Amino acid sequence: MALHFNLMDIIVLVIITLALILDFYRFLKGPLASDRVMAADTMTVSSAAMLVFLGLLFDRYIYLDIALIYAVLGFVGVIVVARYLEGGV
């Protein structure tokens, strides 16, 4: 597929990637389960956004659907852990 990224696109992608790296750092470091879940949730949102942006770059409408589903799953995942933490599971 012929890609025609402009500079702006690349800057945006780099920034998001950096954000993801920071999130991932927290995910690895923890130290608590809550921290990891929070980091994972942040990563979910960030990567959903990135997915949407990539959809634009690749001209793939489908990526939007994927991003939406991704966000939904991430959301429920956090709720699961949250409920587990408060002893509600």
Next chain:
Amino acid sequence: MEKQQQLASKPIRFLYSWLVFFIVWLGFTTTLQIPEVLTGLFVSFLLAFFYYDTFTGWGFKGIKLSNIWWSIVYVLNFIWLMIKANFNVARIVLTPKMPINPGIVEFESKLTNPYAKMVLANSITLTPGTFTVDIIGNRFYIHWLDVTTVEPEQVYKEIAEPFEKILLKMFN
């Protein structure tokens, strides 16, 4: 628990749910092809059949011109507050020493409608610098990144009031 005082009649609530679901369906499909629309009507019909009872209490009653107006006002207001607060957080994060004074404070809300309370809570949460830890009755427990006061009255003024005054009008 979250009992509605004055529920709309079942058919109304059903129709309302159906309509909302159908609109969301259109949002999902983003097309107006006949099969898609018909499928959407059918699917939202089924879904409304199962969920109208919990999905809405008042049905179309909530949709008044004034309500819509206040909603728009609320959203714009919220966005503005959010952006403002976000820059605030950006400042905190980017400052090497991180000038924060976190803590959990409380205030009493004047809202009675649970939906309104939820909107308030979410708004507080979405606004950087604060988030709702819990709601007990009318008491809101707020985690505040930079606590300036612990007095509930003051807290209410600083955190909740900008939202609540519009919300009171919205959910009148």
Next chain:
Amino acid sequence: MSNLQILQITFYGAAILLIAIGLYAVVTKRNLIKIVLGLSIMDSGVNLLFITVGYISHKTAPIFSPSVMAKYKTIHAAAQAMVDPVPQALVLTAIVIGFGVTAVALALVVRLYRHHNTTNIDEIRNLKW
């Protein structure tokens, strides 16, 4: 070393590493939960390998969506520009199966824990010889 080679080493290496890590966890970890996690990791490694193998450079997802059709005009041309859909289909199956197995494994762990009051695999050895 070409880009493709780097990608090849990275992806194959990562996938096989995942498999090996999974196997290692299964073989050495004492905790049943960790063993099950090991199994899952193993599965993901295999799935990653499948997806990797299905990738064809410079080709697109195998969906003849309106935009794709608008771009390539004919089905044949579009088909020429797509990656191998089979590994994706297979992986979908493999994932679901892996999920099923993992669910059963966890259920077994729960029962073992209730029965033996431990999740240490070394202490669960009523059956031997």
Next chain:
Amino acid sequence: MVATNHILVTPIYFIALPLFFAFLLPLLGKIYKSFIRIVPGLMFAYLAWMAVVLLLYVYKTGNPVIVKIAGWAPPIGIDLVFDQFTGFIATVIAILGFLVWMYSYLFKKVEFDNALKYFLLLMLIYAGSIGVVITGDLFNQFVFLEITGISAYALTAFYRGRDGAEAAFKYLLIGSFASTFVLLGILLIYTQLGTLNMADIARNIDKMDPTIKVIAFILLFTGFGIEAEMFPLNGWAPDAYSQSPGPIGAVFASMTSKAGLYALIRLSFTIFDFSSANELLFIMGILTLVFAEGIALRQEKIKRMLAYSSIGQIGLIMIAFSFNTYLGVFAGIFLMLNHALVKSLLFFSASFLAYNSPHKYIKDIQGFARYMPVTALMFGIGVFAIIGFPPFSGFWSKFYLLSAMAEKNFVILIILVLSVSLIELVYYFRVLHKLYFAEPTGEYQPHTPRWNAMLAMVLLALIIIAIGVYPDLVTGFIGKAAHAIMDKTTYINSVFSI
């Protein structure tokens, strides 16, 4: 509406119907509780009947029945191959399925708290095993192997009072290794040939890179070897056999292990073109045989003993196939049949003999022959058949096996196999003697089987004796089956002539 050549799609019923009824069963149970037991039975009966009809059809016409699923001819679509070989094994499984059902029909009243789940799992393990055998697609085989596996895990852990969960966990662990290796093997083949159809792979196998081919073979061989209970990959097997409900031991012996074996055989005979595959099969067969039978000699628990014995039989079957001669393959198929029949009878009777004993020690059932004469007799018939006394069916398979060895002048091997047979004889007759001569310990109450279980056992015993007295009942089919599995070209051609 129904096509005139309806028989040509019937193999699909072996999979579609169990799945269909498995899905339907919960609903049927709501309508009338006994449906959950009756309906599977009707289905098993119908499928057993279908299997025989289909096998006769294939036998008479000489043409395999090949179903292209979803209307796509192989290698595009998945195909089911019901030829003389796969058909024979499928028929054995189908008949055993029916007998296991009959045996279990009332079993649950006492022990099964949830008949629905039991019969569901039974139908699925049945569909899985037959699926492994009749599918013509490698990945599809993997899917069926997993269905078989998961049903087996669940059935192994079916009883809560025992160590079923432990056994099931071990099974699952090793089974997951199997699926990983199988998947990797399939992937390697796919990357080389771009196809998953067995016949397509077989005819193009020389296009594979030799190294990749070898590794793919090894991975698949190991994976299927685990399911086939090959030594040393069979650590899970004795536990699973011994902890599962009684009839499930029979299911393992007659269905799942057969499915694994079939996959191994198809791999070595059709898909790959290594001559060393046979050597591997040979060596592993011998190891499996010797270790399993030797260890069986030292077992104190009846079901564990039967389990090791079952594994030993698998080793014997592998040896038989490894000769790659007509006689050897013939013997192997005969052994498969016998193993399915006889081990089922043994598990059937043993599980009732040891019904009330929690750990199933052999000493727990001593003297039980006086309380349960018929059940004990059934066990005895099983023992006679497995030892290979004429006129029980085991004799013929043993004779063919030894003839196959003699044909290759493997005198040492004959002596080895017979020595192992001697070991087998010793431990089986020890049990028999305990059963008949020792004083009951009085610790456990005997539990006489209900009529349905009795009927299932008697039917099995009659089949065993009938085959023993008149082996021509099956030798015709076995002969054709042996030709079918050995004739790679015909397999490929018939798959692609559809």
Next chain:
Amino acid sequence: MVQILTYLGYFLVLLGAIFLFLGGLGIVRLPDIYSRLQAGTKASTLGAMSLILGVGILALRQPGHWNWFIKAIVIIIFIALSNPISSHALARGSYRHKIKPWTKEDIDAYKDYIEHEGIEKESEEIKNE
């Protein structure tokens, strides 16, 4: 028109990306889970919303891509609805999991509730139902 859309779109996209980055920085730097929830999740949420809206606007440049915009709005609405809820739930869960907030001046109104009436009273109520 296209130009306006481009500038507006890229502005939002860039803004979003920056907020995502700030969020990441926040969750790395801030001292405890609650503060991190403050900075991280919300900056990220805002960032994501802004970025997605930007994409929706950028897509409008192409003819027939209005559905992108709609879908983007749908996603934004979903994120706006779900994210505060998950953050809140996580905070509440963490607190009830006895993870103390990091405070300078020991400001914790919630502690009183949890310690004096909180969980016990709640479960008492549940039992009496």
Next chain:
Amino acid sequence: MKKAIAIILLAFIAVELFVVFYKIPFGADRMNVARFYLENSPKKLGVANAVTAIVVNFRGFDTLGEVTVLFLASTALGSILFRRREIHTRLSHLRTSVEASVIVRIAGRFLVPLIILLGAYVFIHGHLTPGGGFQGGVIIATGFLFLLLAYRKFTIEHRTITFVESLAGITFAGIGLIGIFLGKTFLENFLPAGKLNDLLSGGIIPLIYIAIGFKVAAELTGILDTVLSISIDVKQKEIESQTEKNE
């Protein structure tokens, strides 16, 4: 010792595997039957998503097996963990003693139907988009998971789950069998292929995917409910031991 052996063995196996896989060029086109699938899923089946065409039609038999695996897993879970569903339903109030926060509870009211709607959207469009029955089913099950988490008293009627999963399973297998009764083969398409990228295209494929969607949703929900109810057993045990002590 065990670790050392494991490391040596695994290192060797991994290296061997890597060496072998390294022979397979990355990103190269080695399609064989896949070529046929790509050309014909739009042409003959009218399915835009070739993966879906493979999953539901060309290799639909695999998918039937896969659906069976899920069904099996939910049955197995029930069989491994619980004796009687009735007891479990009766004691479901023991599932948790902590109520979810009011925010979560209210959110559940309007988010869950929307999540379910999304799931339905995904599986209904399985033949057009990367989604499908499995993905849609998972999303719907997620919605129910949310309900289970948010409402202490929310119980799922297992009868309903059973009903849905049975019906969906029968539909899948039944659609396959209809092919036979129409003189074709199992799972063969007997409906018009339709126009590419239309909702009403792909013959029986969307029907099957819808069935799969329902089935997966029901099964996963059942599995999740079973898993979440594990604590019931534990709590029941606690209560029992306490009453024993008191007596």
Next chain:
Amino acid sequence: MNTLVVLLLILFGGGIIAYFAYNIHKIVGDIWLVLVGFAASIYYIGYLDVSQVLNIHLAGFVLTLALNSFSWIFGLLIAVLLPLVALYSIPYMKGQDRLGWFYMLFLFSVGGMYGILMAGDWLTLFIFWEIMTWSSYLIVIYRRSEDAPRVGLKYLIFSAIGAYSLLTAIVLIGANVHSLSISKFFEVLPMHSLGFKVLVGSLMLIGFGVKAAVMPLHVWAPDAYSTTPMNYTSMFSGALSKMGIYGIGLIVINLYYHSGISLAGEIVAWFGAITAVLATYYALIQKDAKRLMAWSSVAQLGYIVAGLGIGTKLSVFAGIYLAVLHGLFKANLFMAIGAVERQAGTTNFSELRALIRKMPWTFFSALISVIVLAGIPPLSGFVGKWMLYESMITSGHYVIVVFLFLASVAGFLYAFRFLFGVFLGQEEKEFEHVKEANPFMTVPMLLIALFLIVLGTFPGIMFKYIARSMADLGFYGVTYKMSVLTNDWGQSINMQYIAASLVIVFVLFLIVLTWVAYKNSRNVTTKDIHTSGEPPSEEDNYHFSENFYRPFQRAFAFVYKYAITPVYNEFARGIEDFFQYVRRLYTGNAQTYALYVLLFLAILFLIAKNIH
């Protein structure tokens, strides 16, 4: 219909019906049993068409039923014994349960024997061999005595060793000769390599040798013979063991002498001789009549094997003759022991004594049999031994003759011991109420005794058939007149001459002896007054049947020390211990199993790497 099949049907069908008949009522069963016994016997002797051949195609093999003169003579032995044993069984088995089961197996085993004799091919032979084996095994364990598991397993293991050797030989024949026909095999055998001949021959001999109880494969025999109900032991030792002899005869003559490896025959002869000697010495030290006779059987079979092994015309002739005789007298002796067991309740020498007054007919028939056994002239045993010694001397096997002679002397000793221990000596009050056995038991015994006397007087009656069977084995030109056998160098042994002159006198002498012994036996108890009411110690006992040959036993202690049974036991234990150790491979830890899998995979990878 093929008469051979009819005979088999009579026996097997009869067996199945007997099961049900006995379950109806014992009398019905007994009537049926006797009917079947006589029917089979009469059918065999009178109606069987020996020339008939039946080929059955089964499982891809041709199963052939055909009888020849050699096998016919063994069949005749069975035909004689079967009805008599059936009659004998009626009172003997009175009061036992599961009679239907017992007699079904009984008839099955007899059917198996006939099947073996009729087998025209190795497969048929093997099938019937196994049927005979397992039915006899089930009879051995029929009584469910404490010993039964051990004895049964021992019998089964040795049977299996034999059967598996046989099976190995058969499949080797099948693979190399491409036919399982027995006659075809012997026809083409000379064309095969020496190695093949030796291998197949040895395997066959091991197979048949087990049933013939040739040392060192005899271990099972004493136990099995003595544990089994005596009515079956009479068939067991009388007829069933002859199936081994039949097979050895086939092999030794056809394989070794007709294809020129006579050395192998010599070895067989040596095995037979050693068996005869050792078993005899073991018989001497037995404390129980059953076991004594069991050992005696082993010894006697040794003679026969030796005779067959030498492989000359006369030795084979003698072997066959002795085989038939042994069948008769040993059956008779076991029947007598059975009668004693039934009437006196024990067969232990230390308990038994002086039954002669109580059971004179039993004594008489036992006496006749013992005389035949010991080879005392003028009865038939003497003729047999004479021929055997002569054949050996003329063929130069002096050492074997010495061995057999030693065995013969010792045989006399144990025969005497048996008679003395059971029937003679001081009477015991304990046995006061013992009566003579039921006529159904004594009459068959006496009938056999009568046969033995007749055969001793007119050996020629048998010679006719034996000579015919010799022709089947390829020994032509055995000439005989009534009671005159021409030996190898043309001299004739006029049996009638020897016999007739002595027999009448001898019989008279015996009658007198019996009568005198009967008269003179006193009725004293061991608690006689001379011990002053004290229980007599062993030394005081007048009746010293216990430790009868203690000095002898001491003298030959070194022989007894080297028994073979411990060797077998050690071997078995070694195997069990080995697998007890191996068993630990299955550690119970799933991770170990997983490691095995990885190890397996790694090894295969390694091998693959080195191949390519």
